[in-house]
Every structure is written in structure tokens, then in C-alpha cells.
Amino acid sequence: xxxxxxxxxxxxxxxxxxxxxxxxxxxxxxxxxxxxxxxxxxxxxxxxxxxxxxxxxxxxxxxxxxxxxxxxxxxxxxxxxxxxxxxxxxxxxxxxxxxxxxxxxxxxxxxxxxxxxxxxxxxxxxxxxxxxxxxxxxxxxxxxxxxxxxxxxxxxxxxxxxxxxxxxxxxxxxxxxxxxxxxxxxxxxxxxxxxxxxxxxxxxxxxxxxxxxxxxxxxxxxxxxxxxxxxxxxxxxxxxxxxxxxxxxxxxxxxxxxxxxxxxxxxxxxxxxxxxxxxxxxxxxxxxxxxxxxxxxxxxxxxxxxxxxxxxxxxxxxxxxxxxxxxxxxxxxxxxxxxxxxxxxxxxxxxxxxxxxxxxxxxxxxxxxxxxxxxxxxxxxxxxxxxxxxxxxxxxxxxxxxxxxxxxxxxxxxxxxxxxxxxxxxxxxxxxxxxxxxxxxxxxxxxxxxxxxxxxxxxxxxxxxxxxxxxxxxxxxxxxxxxxxxxxxxxxxxxxxxxxxxxxxxxxxxxxxxxxxxxxxxxxxxxxxxxxxxxxxxxxxxxxxxxxxxxxxxxxxxxxxxxxxxxxxxxxxxxxxxxxxxxxxxxxxxxxxxxxxxxxxxxxxxxxxxxxxxxxxxxxxxxxxxxxxxxxxxxxxxxxxxxxxxxxxxxxxxxxxxxxxxxxxxxxxxxxxxxxxxxxxxxxxxxxxxxxxxxxxxxxxxxxxxxxxxxxxxxxxxxxxxxxxxxxxxxxxxxxxxxxxxxxxxxxxxxxxxxxxxxxxxxxxxxxxxxxxxxxxxxxxxxxxxxxxxxxxxxxxxxxxxxxxxxxxxxxxxxxxxxxxxxxxxxxxxxxxxxxxxxxxxxxxxxxxxxxxxxxxxxxxxxxxxxxxxxxx
Numbered sequence: 001x002x003x004x005x006x007x008x009x010x011x012x013x014x015x016x017x018x019x020x021x022x023x024x025x026x027x028x029x030x031x032x033x034x035x036x037x038x039x040x041x042x043x044x045x046x047x048x049x050x051x052x053x054x055x056x057x058x059x060x061x062x063x064x065x066x067x068x069x070x071x072x073x074x075x076x077x078x079x080x081x082x083x084x085x086x087x088x089x090x091x092x093x094x095x096x097x098x099x100x101x102x103x104x105x106x107x108x109x110x111x112x113x114x115x116x117x118x119x120x121x122x123x124x125x126x127x128x129x130x131x132x133x134x135x136x137x138x139x140x141x142x143x144x145x146x147x148x149x150x151x152x153x154x155x156x157x158x159x160x161x162x163x164x165x166x167x168x169x170x171x172x173x174x175x176x177x178x179x180x181x182x183x184x185x186x187x188x189x190x191x192x193x194x195x196x197x198x199x200x201x202x203x204x205x206x207x208x209x210x211x212x213x214x215x216x217x218x219x220x221x222x223x224x225x226x227x228x229x230x231x232x233x234x235x236x237x238x239x240x241x242x243x244x245x246x247x248x249x250x251x252x253x254x255x256x257x258x259x260x261x262x263x264x265x266x267x268x269x270x271x272x273x274x275x276x277x278x279x280x281x282x283x284x285x286x287x288x289x290x291x292x293x294x295x296x297x298x299x300x301x302x303x304x305x306x307x308x309x310x311x312x313x314x315x316x317x318x319x320x321x322x323x324x325x326x327x328x329x330x331x332x333x334x335x336x337x338x339x340x341x342x343x344x345x346x347x348x349x350x351x352x353x354x355x356x357x358x359x360x361x362x363x364x365x366x367x368x369x370x371x372x373x374x375x376x377x378x379x380x381x382x383x384x385x386x387x388x389x390x391x392x393x394x395x396x397x398x399x400x401x402x403x404x405x406x407x408x409x410x411x412x413x414x415x416x417x418x419x420x421x422x423x424x425x426x427x428x429x430x431x432x433x434x435x436x437x438x439x440x441x442x443x444x445x446x447x448x449x450x451x452x453x454x455x456x457x458x459x460x461x462x463x464x465x466x467x468x469x470x471x472x473x474x475x476x477x478x479x480x481x482x483x484x485x486x487x488x489x490x491x492x493x494x495x496x497x498x499x500x501x502x503x504x505x506x507x508x509x510x511x512x513x514x515x516x517x518x519x520x521x522x523x524x525x526x527x528x529x530x531x532x533x534x535x536x537x538x539x540x541x542x543x544x545x546x547x548x549x550x551x552x553x554x555x556x557x558x559x560x561x562x563x564x565x566x567x568x569x570x571x572x573x574x575x576x577x578x579x580x581x582x583x584x585x586x587x588x589x590x591x592x593x594x595x596x597x598x599x600x601x602x603x604x605x606x607x608x609x610x611x612x613x614x615x616x617x618x619x620x621x622x623x624x625x626x627x628x629x630x631x632x633x634x635x636x637x638x639x640x641x642x643x644x645x646x647x648x649x650x651x652x653x654x655x656x657x658x659x660x661x662x663x664x665x666x667x668x669x670x671x672x673x674x675x676x677x678x679x680x681x682x683x684x685x686x687x688x689x690x691x692x693x694x695x696x697x698x699x700x701x702x703x704x705x706x707x708x709x710x711x712x713x714x715x716x717x718x719x720x721x722x723x724x725x726x727x728x729x730x731x732x733x734x735x736x737x738x739x740x741x742x743x744x745x746x747x748x749x750x751x752x753x754x755x756x757x758x759x760x761x762x763x764x765x766x767x768x769x770x771x772x773x774x775x776x777x778x779x780x781x782x783x784x785x786x787x788x789x790x791x792x793x794x795x796x797x798x799x800x801x802x803x804x805x806x807x808x809x810x811x812x813x814x815x816x817x818x819x820x821x822x823x824x825x826x827x828x829x830x831x832x833x834x835x836x837x838x839x840x841x842x843x844x845x846x847x848x849x850x851x852x853x854x855x856x857x858x859x860x861x862x863x864x865x866x867x868x869x870x871x872x873x
Contacts, residue, residue: 179206
């Protein structure tokens with residue numbers, strides 16, 4: 001009886017809450033486009049029915065399709081749209097303006113056809129819904145479900161007369177996934193030419209292709225003549241911007257009318273972009289921006305539902321878009337239910353401060369949400385919130401002069417400074433007779449340049465457009481030492497990955513910087529340290545070059561680890577238990593702490609190695625090789641030797657030796673937390689190796705004092721102990737402070753875990769429940785898992801492949817499918833993918849580039865709409 005009473009009370013409160021939300025929803029404007037949704041649903045049902053076309057209609061559609069294909073085959077000039085929602089091309093010198101626009105619309109093809117046929121009259125006539133010049137439309141006549149006459153009106157800038165169009169619009173289904181829509185100027189008796197409007201002529205066609213049940217690819221080709229006394233240049237100035245944004249109106253309609261419970265991650269990302277581009281032009285005036293924010297929230301059902309319940313979304317969105325940093329730090333611990341407008345305002349403004357030290361929008365919003373309990377509640381309640389605001393944050397990062405730009409440019413600046421300081425040192429060496437050292441340093445620069453050229457060739461060899469030209473220009477940037485600056489500009493400006501390229505701009509920059517670290521910065525620093533020890537006069541040029549090399553190496557390692565660890569897709573991926581050492585709050589302090597710790601480590605290691613080299617180079621070689629041999633022996637003993645990258649068996653040993661050696665060098669000289677991951681050195685070995693490196697600083701210092709030749713260049717014992725002890729003590733203090741005061745306590749175990757790479761890889765499949773996580777097992781070398789769980793993995797893919805093909809989940813993309821070996825795909829579906837012509841995985845045939853692509857594509861499953869990549873652990 002008591003339980004029943006509690007249930008009745010809870011139900012009453014729930015009904016009351018829903019009534020309040022419904023009333024608030026009406027106060028915000030209600031569902032203004034509800035009639036459009038009803039009409040669209042009826043039109044979609046009719047479009048799915050068989051159609052009967054007259055001979056005249058068939059001829060018109062055939063001719064339009066021929067013209068569409070002819071124009072589509074022509075090469076047009078790229079047009080910068082300043083948006084990620086679509087791409088555009090246009091003609092340059094023709095009398096008629098031809099525009100080609102491509103976009104993805106998150107709706108089924110039938111819905112897009114219905115929208116194109118004028119079945120959303122309220123939305124289409126609402127001021128500013130399509131573009132600011134659109135005055136509205138009238139449906140003149142519907143001859144059938146596939147044919148309609150529409151009159152559209154447009155406002156022209158003074159002193160030009162307003163324009164209008166009278167179009168015949170028809171559609172035809174080409175196959176089960178493709179529709180063709182024709183819009184062509186055609187007279188109608190109820191729409192004569194008047195003195196108030198100048199009649200334009202147009203030819204606009206759409207090819208609409210189904211990608212998934214709720215995602216379509218749309219290509220629009222349009223030729224437009226505004227007519228009247230308008231020159232060619234003015235014609236292009238008026239029409240090209242208008243035509244290129246026309247598909248945005250379609251995207252916005254489905255985003256506006258989509259119910260909140262239908263929003264997935266892709267819909268939320270599109271929402272974020274639509275909000276940013278729609279409100280961007282109002283950001284200069286806060287009063288106008290506030291009015292527009294209120295208007296936008298009233299239109300979008302997903303935003304209106306959130307605002308109706310909590311009444312704080314407007315303040316958050318407004319202040320995020322303002323992007324003005326707070327001068328004073330503050331804390332808002334209020335729960336969502338008690339959050340005030342003033343607190344919401346301060347929370348919105350705080351994102352600008354977080355962007356200061358964030359490399360991506362996802363990372364910034366992840367920290368932002370975790371900083372404020374109310375936002376965490378909101379993100380849990382409204383899953384679209386995090387993804388939408390991550391897109392807004394990414395756009396803000398792209399236009400800001402801090403954050404990603406500061407860090408990318410700082411890293412590039414240190415890299416370039418390191419190069420020039422090395423040049424100054426080489427010149428000094430030649431002047432002072434240190435010719436061998438000068439040539440050795442030049443050889444390191446040369447090896448790094450060759451490696452950079454190799455990265456560039458691999459990166460550009462798969463480009464879809466202008467491959468040779470791009471490869472030549474990128475190679476020129478490498479040999480002229482401009483590549484670090486160019487990479488930094490691409491990252492800071494938010495440049496997207498080119499079709500066919502292997503790596504994203506961020507990953508390309510990181511890879512190039514790591515190449516510089518391994519082949520030039522670290523060995524060059526050791527060489528310069530040795531030469532400096534052997535010289536009686538210690539010049540500021542040589543000392544400054546060493547400090548710059550240490551700073552450059554530290555920045556590369558710090559950013560590499562930091563950005564991987566705070567990446568939300570990693571923290572929510574198949575190996576998420578290994579990512580989270582950086583705390584949710586106080587990340588700026590963590591970044592500085594790690595940078596200082598790495599810089600102290602690299603200087604201590606470089607100094608101690610230089611001391612041993614000054615004693616006996618054979619001792620140094622034996623020490624380094626013996627240390628490396630210990631790693632190989634440990635990995636073999638633990639049955640954890642082979643690399644995780646899925647390379648062909650013929651080169652697996654070579655790649656494994658390179659990966660293990662690189663990981664050992666990275667740990668020895670940088671002490672990077674990245675190498676604690678199971679598929680690198682492993683946490684327990686990494687920690688022991690880290691402590692060993694600090695102890696050997698004193699050992700090598702002792703050997704130098706006792707056995708180095710006694711001459712006027714030898715450092716005194718007191719000096720050696722002060723430098724060695726000072727560097728080690730400062731490093732130890734920074735390390736202990738990070739572990740005890742900065743690192744997230746829940747992830748401290750990752751500093752000493754004994755988990756092996758084999759165990760971690762198998763856990764990707766065995767411990768995960770989400771299919772988008774389990775399928776990332778194919779991003780790892782089969783050597784690590786096939787013998788143990790191959791049969792189980794095969795049974796899983798065979799049992800579920802048909803379901804994935806039928807349901808087409810967002811993570812089940814061509815990129816992911818291409819990583820699955822043939823033997824793990826049911827034969828009937830393998831034939832659909834190309835059968836024997838499909839390149840076989842796991843054989844000696846695939847190239848190194850293909851293996852790296854395979855790994856990187858599973859790494860990028862999050863970008864394809866899945867739940868996060870797991871590789872790299």
C-alpha cells in the first residue's frame with residue numbers, strides 16, 4: 001500500500017512537470033512547423049508509391065538528366081563556402097552562372113524530394129529560413145505527386161528590382177537508393193510577368209542518393225540568369241552566394257523539425273554547425289545576438305524542449321558564442337535543477353578560458369562539461385548537447401588566436417628555432433675545427449629531412465586530386481624547412497583532411513615532429529653535449545642550442561601525450577581504462593607540469609650520456625645496446641614481443657624492432673607517459689625503466705669523474721654532482737607532484753600495471769559489449785589475438801554481419817568494413833564487397849601504407865559515427 005502511494009505521488013509530480021514543460025514550450029512559440037511535418041509525412045508516403053509519367057514528362061526528365069550529366073562532367077572552379085556543411089564549385093567566365101553544390105542531408109531521400117517539391121510551405125515562407133533575400137513561395141498547381149508549379153520571390157539589393165522565378169518541378173526514382181529532381185523555368189498562366197519583379201530563368205537539378213536510412217548525399221547543379229540590366233560580374237556576385245547556401249535551408253528544415261528523441265551523434269554535430277553558421281553574423285552586436293538566440297531556440301524543437309524545462313540554454317549558448325574570457329576564476333557547484341541564469345551566464349563564458357589550452361573542440365567541451373556538475377547532468381539528460389557544443393567549440397578554435405594556434409605555432413616555432421640554432425652550432429664547429437661533429441650534425445638534419453620526405457610521399461600518394469602538384473609543393477616545403485610552419489597553420493586554421501590522404505593535419509604534424517625528435521633533436525642534443533664537454537670554452541651559442549633542443553623535444557612529447565589522453569573518443573573507446581591520467585579540471589597546470597618534467601628528464605639523460613661518451617664511446621655503445629637488449633629479453637620472456645600495427649608478416653619483425661627501439665628511446669630520453677601503455681613498453685617496465693634512468697645519471701656521473709681523461713676541459717666533480725643532482729631532484733619533485741597532486745587518482749594504477757599488450761588487445765574484444773568497440777580488434781595485428789580468440793571473433797562477425805548490413809548502424813562504415821579480413825565475413829556478403837577481387841588482409845601483399853591506413857581507419861571509428869577507436873594502447 002505504501003509503495004502504491006509513493007508511485008501515485010511520483011506519477012502526479014511527473015504529470016505536473018510535463019504540464020509545466022508543455023506550457024513553457026507554448027510560451028516559447030510552440031511547434032511553428034507542425035503543419036509542415038504533417039504535410040511532409042503525407043508527401044513522403046505518396047512518393048514511395050509507383051508513379052505514372054506522361055510521354056512529355058518522361059522526355060523532359062530524360063533531357064534534364066542528360067544535361068545534368070553533361071554539366072556534372074565539367075570541371076568547375078572551387079568556391080570557398082566557409083562552412084563544413086557543404087562544398088561548392090562555380091564557373092568563372094560564362095554569361096550564365098553554373099554552380100555545383102554537394103552536401104549530406106540527414107534525412108531519407110524521399111523526405112528531401114518532398115521538401116524540394118514545396119511540401120514545407122510554412123517553413124519556406126518564414127523570413128530568413130533559407131536566406132535573407134528569400135521573400136517566399138506560392139504553389140501554383142500540383143498536377144500530380146511528382147509534378148508541381150512553384151512561384152518563388154527574391155529581394156534584390158537597391159537600386160535593383162526584385163526578382164522572381166516560375167518553375168516546373170518534377171522528380172523520378174532512378175533506383176532503390178537514388179532520386180532525380182528537376183527544377184526548370186516554365187511559364188504558368190496564373191503567374192504572369194509583372195512590373196514589380198524581373199523574371200529570372202533557371203535550370204536546377206538534384207541527384208539524391210541514400211547513404212543510410214537517415215542520411216542522404218545530395219548534389220545540386222544549377223544555372224541561373226538574373227536577367228535585367230545586370231552585368232556578368234554582378235550576376236555572379238548576386239547568385240553564387242545565394243545558390244551555394246540553398247542546401248543549408250534543406251539541412252536546417254530537418255534539424256528544426258526533428259524531434260529531440262531522434263537526435264543521434266551525427267544529427268547533434270550538424271546542429272552545432274547550423275547554430276554557429278546561423279548566428280555567426282550576429283556576434284558583433286550582443287543585443288542582436290540575444291534576439292537571434294531566442295528566435296533560434298523557439299524554432300528548433302530540440303532546443304525548445306531543453307529551454308522549456310531548464311530555462312538556461314539561452315544564456316549558455318549566447319555566452320559561448322560571445323567567446324569572451326572571464327578575468328576571474330570561479331566555481332559553480334549548483335545542480336541543474338537549481339542553476340540560475342547568472343550562473344549559466346558564467347558557465348557559458350568559461351568555455352573561452354578552457355579553449356585557451358585545448359587542441360580540439362571535443363577536448364574543450366569534455367573538460368567544460370566535467371568542470372560543472374550542472375553541465376554533466378545536462379549532457380547526460382540531453383546526449384546531443386555535448387556533440388553540438390563540441391562543433392561550436394571547434395569553430396571557435398578555428399577563428400581564435402589562442403589555444404590550438406598558440407600551441408601549434410609554439411611547437412613549430414621551437415622546431416624552427418632548433419633548426420637555426422643547429423645551423424649556428426654547425427658554423428661554429430667548422431670555424432673551431434670540429435669538422436667531424438659538424439658533418440655528423442648535418443647528417444642528422446639530412447636523415448630527418450629524408451624521413452620527412454618519406455612521410456610526405458606516403459601522405460600524398462593516395463590523394464584524389466592534384467596528387468603530383470601537392471606532392472611537389474609539400475616536398476619543397478620540407479627541403480626549405482618551412483614544413484613545421486605550414487603544418488601549424490593547417491592545424492590552427494582547422495583544415496580538414498584531404499580525400500585520399502593517410503593522416504589528418506594534426507596527426508601529420510605530430511608524426512613530422514616525432515621524426516624530428518628521433519632523428520635530429522635528441523641525437524643532436526647528445527652530440528652537442530659531448531662536444532661542449534670536450535671544449536674548454538663553453539659558448540652561449542652552444543648552450544642556447546642545447547636548451548632550445550630540450551624545449552622543442554619536450555613540447556613534442558608533451559602535446560603528443562596530453563592530446564591523446566584527454567581525447568574524449570579515447571576515454572570512451574574500447575581501451576578507455578588507459579586514458580584519463582590527466583584530470584578533468586586543472587589541465588593547464590597538468591600541461592605545464594608535464595612539460596617541465598619532460599624538459600628536466602631530457603636534460604638529465606642527455607647530460608649523463610654525454611658524460612659517458614666523454615669517458616669512452618665504446619662504453620656508451622655497450623650501455624645503450626645492453627639496455628635495449630634487456631627490453632627485448634623482457635618482451636620475449638613475457639610473450640609480448642610483436643607490434644600491434646597490422647603489417648604483413650614479411651616485415652613484422654622489422655617493424656616490431658623499430659617500434660620497440662623507438663619506444664625505448666622515447667622513454668629513456670623523454671620519460672613520456674605515453675610509453676607506459678601496454679602495447680608500447682608496458683606500465684611496470686616503463687616505471688622501472690624511468691627510475692633506472694634517474695639512478696644511472698649518478699652512476700654515469702661517477703664514471704666520468706673517475707675515468708674521464710684529466711685535462712683542462714674536464715668538469716670538476718662538484719660541478720658534475722651539482723648539475724646531475726639538481727636535474728634529478730627537480731625531476732623527482734615534479735614527477736611526485738604530478739602523481740600525487742595532479743594525476744587523476746582513479747588512473748594511477750596505469751603507472752605500474754603489469755598488463756601486457758596481448759592481454760590488452762584481447763580485452764578490446766572480450767571486455768567490451770558495444771559492437772563499435774569490439775570491431776576495433778581488427779585494427780591490431782592478428783599475431784596478438786587470432787590464435788587465442790580468432791574463432792570467437794569469427795563466430796561473432798558471422799552471426800551479426802547480416803544484421804549490420806540490414807540496419808546500417810552509423811559505425812558500420814566502408815572504412816571499418818575494409819579492415820575486416822575476408823575469412824571473417826560471410827561468403828554471401830563477401831561477394832557483394834568484391835569477392836576474390838577484394839584485397840586480402842594479413843598476407844604479404846598489402847603495402848606498408850595500406851597497413852598504416854588500416855590501423856588509422858579503425859583509430860578513426862569515432863569520426864565515422866562509432867563509439868571510439870581503441871588502437872594505440
